[in-house]
Amino acid sequence: MKGLDLETRTLVAQTLQRFVTEHYDPSARLHRLKTPPVDHRLHWPLLTELGVPGLAVSPDDGGLGGGAVDLAQALTTLAPGLVLEPVAEVLISTTLLAAGQSPLLAATLAGETIPVPVGLRPGEVRPRLDLAAGSLRLSGRCSAVAFAAQADSWLVAAQGAQGAMHLLAVPATQNHVRVSPYRLMDGRPAADLVFDAGALEGAQVVLGPGRAESALARASDLWLMACAADAVGIMEQLLNTTRDYLRTRIQFGVAIGTFQALQHRLADMQMQFLEARALLRAWSRALDADDPPDQLNALRRALPRVLSQAGRGVGQEAIQMHGGMGVTEELVVSHCNARLRVIASLLQAQVQATQTTEPEAA
Amino acid sequence: MSHTSPNTPFDEPAFRAEVREFVATRLSPETRRKVENGLYLDKHDYVDWQKALHQRGWFGASWPSAAGGKDWSVRQEHAFLQECAIGAAPMLIPYGVNMVGPVLYTFGDEEQKRRWLPGILSSDTWWCQGYSEPNAGSDLASLSTGAVRDGDHYVVNGTKLWTTEAHWADMMHCLVRTERTARKQQGITFLLIDMKTPGITVEPIVTLDGVHHTNQVFFDNVRVPAENVVGKEGEGWNLAKFLLSRERSFIADTGNKLRMMRQMKATAASYLPVLSVAARAVQLDRLADLEASLTALVELERDYLDQWSEGHDDGIGASVLKVRGSELLQRMSEFWREALGAHGACYDAADRKEGAGLGGQAPWIQAAAINYQYLYGRCWSVFGGSNEVQRNIIAGTLLR
Numbered sequence: 001m002k003g004l005d006l007e008t009r010t011l012v013a014q015t016l017q018r019f020v021t022e023h024y025d026p027s028a029r030l031h032r033l034k035t036p037p038v039d040h041r042l043h044w045p046l047l048t049e050l051g052v053p054g055l056a057v058s059p060d061d062g063g064l065g066g067g068a069v070d071l072a073q074a075l076t077t078l079a080p081g082l083v084l085e086p087v088a089e090v091l092i093s094t095t096l097l098a099a100g101q102s103p104l105l106a107a108t109l110a111g112e113t114i115p116v117p118v119g120l121r122p123g124e125v126r127p128r129l130d131l132a133a134g135s136l137r138l139s140g141r142c143s144a145v146a147f148a149a150q151a152d153s154w155l156v157a158a159q160g161a162q163g164a165m166h167l168l169a170v171p172a173t174q175n176h177v178r179v180s181p182y183r184l185m186d187g188r189p190a191a192d193l194v195f196d197a198g199a200l201e202g203a204q205v206v207l208g209p210g211r212a213e214s215a216l217a218r219a220s221d222l223w224l225m226a227c228a229a230d231a232v233g234i235m236e237q238l239l240n241t242t243r244d245y246l247r248t249r250i251q252f253g254v255a256i257g258t259f260q261a262l263q264h265r266l267a268d269m270q271m272q273f274l275e276a277r278a279l280l281r282a283w284s285r286a287l288d289a290d291d292p293p294d295q296l297n298a299l300r301r302a303l304p305r306v307l308s309q310a311g312r313g314v315g316q317e318a319i320q321m322h323g324g325m326g327v328t329e330e331l332v333v334s335h336c337n338a339r340l341r342v343i344a345s346l347l348q349a350q351v352q353a354t355q356t357t358e359p360e361a362a
Numbered sequence: 363m364s365h366t367s368p369n370t371p372f373d374e375p376a377f378r379a380e381v382r383e384f385v386a387t388r389l390s391p392e393t394r395r396k397v398e399n400g401l402y403l404d405k406h407d408y409v410d411w412q413k414a415l416h417q418r419g420w421f422g423a424s425w426p427s428a429a430g431g432k433d434w435s436v437r438q439e440h441a442f443l444q445e446c447a448i449g450a451a452p453m454l455i456p457y458g459v460n461m462v463g464p465v466l467y468t469f470g471d472e473e474q475k476r477r478w479l480p481g482i483l484s485s486d487t488w489w490c491q492g493y494s495e496p497n498a499g500s501d502l503a504s505l506s507t508g509a510v511r512d513g514d515h516y517v518v519n520g521t522k523l524w525t526t527e528a529h530w531a532d533m534m535h536c537l538v539r540t541e542r543t544a545r546k547q548q549g550i551t552f553l554l555i556d557m558k559t560p561g562i563t564v565e566p567i568v569t570l571d572g573v574h575h576t577n578q579v580f581f582d583n584v585r586v587p588a589e590n591v592v593g594k595e596g597e598g599w600n601l602a603k604f605l606l607s608r609e610r611s612f613i614a615d616t617g618n619k620l621r622m623m624r625q626m627k628a629t630a631a632s633y634l635p636v637l638s639v640a641a642r643a644v645q646l647d648r649l650a651d652l653e654a655s656l657t658a659l660v661e662l663e664r665d666y667l668d669q670w671s672e673g674h675d676d677g678i679g680a681s682v683l684k685v686r687g688s689e690l691l692q693r694m695s696e697f698w699r700e701a702l703g704a705h706g707a708c709y710d711a712a713d714r715k716e717g718a719g720l721g722g723q724a725p726w727i728q729a730a731a732i733n734y735q736y737l738y739g740r741c742w743s744v745f746g747g748s749n750e751v752q753r754n755i756i757a758g759t760l761l762r
Contacts, residue, residue: 260754263754263758267752267757271756275661279657279658301654302658306658354654
């Protein structure tokens with residue numbers, strides 16, 4: 001059994017709950033988003049102080065020693081805040097840096113520098129690495145890299161000769177990388193990165209062939225878990241909000257929750273949420289327990305699909321049930337749906353990757 | 363009184379292996395062949411299997427030891443049922459072992475327990491369930507089949523509908539109205555009726571699959587001994603609610619769906635090569651979707667078992683599992699028949715009585731087994747409390 005003891009886990013959850021309440025009031029968040037440039041490090045010092053960057057790093061390496069179950073709980077707790085700092089990105093980066101015993105780890109845990117992973121999402125094409133002539137050269141494109149233009153460094157999953165995986169730490173100021181930044185639907189930033197095969201300045205190999213493979217596989221599983229935790233936390237929030245609205249919104253002289261047409265759709269939302277939550281629980285438990293590969297594969301294939309569909313069902317129905325209020329920018333409901341749509345888009349490559357497995361004839 | 367499950371510990375992987383081994387060696391090869399190939403099962407297929415389980419001490423094992431069980435926890439019962447179904451064992455007929463048995467050991471008097479429990483455990487008595495009526499389906503409490511006290515007997519008049527396997531049954535556990543009251547849940551009595559009593563007529567109802575599973579049962583001045591009332595007269599509704607709450611741990615029926623997924627993928631695999639590239643991509647995507655949904659259902663079921671074992675109950679688990687389970691079964695069977703292309707149109711119920719079934723080479727023979735799943739699958743969202751009623755329960759609980 002890996003992870004935090006019950007007391008620490010409860011403490012982390014309570015602390016993060018308070019963080020959301022105090023710093024992520026929906027109207028304050030909206031104001032922040034409407035006043036560019038958006039500071040995506042605004043609450044980073046506080047999150048660092050709370051130990052968030054090292055949640056999944058072992059105490060020997062300066063972290064809290066949480067397992068996947070702990071990460072899932074932390075991210076589910078943060079989810080209703082729709083936070084604008086790169087929490088999941090840094091959490092996953094620190095596990096990679098710890099695996100490579102990189103000197104960047106200590107600075108990241110101290111909040112002095114922010115690395116984000118690049119090319120980590122399952123099903124994505126990874127940049128090619130050329131190690132010739134004593135320099136590190138990457139070529140290829142990475143799409144929709146969250147916080148790429150805001151980070152201090154990129155942890156790039158790259159494919160070397162004969163497909164050998166490497167993990168590089170690349171300082172984010174480079175002549176040979178074209179950065180095209182943009183805004184995602186949920187207000188978070190991302191960018192496309194194009195590597196032009198030029199020698200990268202200050203780049204280092206964090207993990208070489210052999211070790212990189214397993215560390216990246218683990219990190220990409222954790223990334224899937226982070227998406228699931230975020231989505232599940234948001235869906236739970238939407239269900240609470242929608243339930244309250246159905247109870248209190250009066251039309252035709254009665255609460256609209258008395259209409260069976262809406263009741264049955266609420267039931268469908270709840271069932272989709274419960275399935276997604278059950279899969280998240282199973283997945284995080286499986287990652288901590290090192291379950292047999294069959295079981296992990298079934299969950300790995302199921303999660304992206306179920307999350308995308310459940311997120312669509314819950315998010316869009318929550319808007320519809322809130323009627324006119326649901327389509328305003330003011331109400332948090334549409335922002336929750338936007339985040340769920342972003343998660344689904346980022347999972348799409350993985351959904352498509354699961355289509356190609358042909359069943360075997362008996 | 364609601365159903366409580368003991369927390370008897372067990373070593374799940376070892377126990378599952380033991381069950382697998384038992385199913386592999388003790389299930390009759392003929393019955394296994396029928397289940398594997400989607401063929402019609404006769405009464406003796408069910409009874410023989412239940413008797414084999416009884417011999418092993420695994421029939422009614424979730425009953426308390428005082429009643430002849432083994433105090434299995436809900437998790438152990440679930441693991442057992444899942445492994446049996448994956449191994450192509452027939453389903454356990456619930457009317458005795460899961461329904462009237464627990465009612466008897468919980469509410470029955472000593473004489474009733476002594477008289478009826480052994481026959482349930484040995485499967486020598488086949489029970490059926492007399493609940494629904496022509497005007498009491500989803501609205502069960504509106505039932506009107508009447509029982510009037512006459513000396514040391516009740517005289518029963520009326521009719522029960524959708525009485526599954528009544529034509530195989532020795533006994534019926536029945537809800538009858540002994541009093542007309544303002545609140546329709548009152549005045550209902552839980553009565554045990556011997557199916558050989560004069561005045562009982564069982565009329566077959568053939569369902570949309572062309573098979574005789576169910577019946578309408580008519581009662582014409584049927585005299586039932588008063589000692590066959592379980593609990594107190596007029597308090598049958600509480601017993602009925604208790605009985606229905608026991609179904610939740612296997613209502614999702616994941617073991618059967620896991621086996622069906624295996625069979626369905628084998629069918630799909632043999633027809634995929636003849637499809638165009640585009641059509642194949644569509645089929646593979648649908649298949650991946652169904653597999654994802656089944657994985658989600660399995661985890662949802664496990665999540666509820668965990669919660670129930672820890673004493674948590676959100677009050678909607680049985681409804682959620684029933685809706686998700688039945689709707690997935692229907693989606694799977696729709697995919698399955700469509701995998702046959704034009705031959706998905708074929709269906710002759712007679713082809714399920716004998717022949718090769720799914721193992722046959724001819725697509726129209728396979729289609730009989732597959733379209734049976736499709737057709738009978740339409741029943742699942744209707745019976746056991748229609749999915750609309752289940753959604754009412756879910757929303758009603760959430761909005762309370």
